[in-house]
Amino acid sequence: MNIRWVDEWCKRCNICVEICPKDSLVLTHDAIIEATDCIRCGLCERYCPDLAIEVLPKRDADGKLPLAVAAQETPGHNGHAHVPDAALGPAVAGTDPSRGLTNSDSGPTTDRDNEA
Numbered sequence: 001m002n003i004r005w006v007d008e009w010c011k012r013c014n015i016c017v018e019i020c021p022k023d024s025l026v027l028t029h030d031a032i033i034e035a036t037d038c039i040r041c042g043l044c045e046r047y048c049p050d051l052a053i054e055v056l057p058k059r060d061a062d063g064k065l066p067l068a069v070a071a072q073e074t075p076g077h078n079g080h081a082h083v084p085d086a087a088l089g090p091a092v093a094g095t096d097p098s099r100g101l102t103n104s105d106s107g108p109t110t111d112r113d114n115e116a
Contacts, residue, residue: 002038002056003045007031010052016044 003025016032017025024038032053038044045055 001034002040003032003034004054004056005032006052006054009050010048011050013049015047015049016053019043019047 010032012027012030014027017027020038020043021041022036022039024034024036025044026033026035038055040055040058042055044053
């Protein structure tokens with residue numbers, strides 16, 4: 001098995017099924033299943049708007065994870081080992097509320113709806 005699917009997070013939008021280049025995923029009986037071996041391209045995980053699908057790390061012949069991956073697999077504060085990058089916070093770094101704004105763009109005192 002190469003993917004992990006979280007039923008509670010999935011809204012069955014079918015994006016993962018449609019974007020898979022190898023047609024490895026199928027929506028059947030109200031569940032996403034891996035019909036054939038995936039190539040671990042990660043497109044399903046990247047494009048899932050609900051963070052409901054995860055491509056699992058490749059394991060060796062004995063079923064063990066590589067050491068670098070195994071060290072990251074310790075459960076987090078919510079009991080889940082994997083936290084998708086998108087869940088770690090906003091894409092824009094920093095805390096400056098005026099970042100990216102110039103004097104002419106906008107600001108807390110600018111009323112663009114009622115310009116004089």
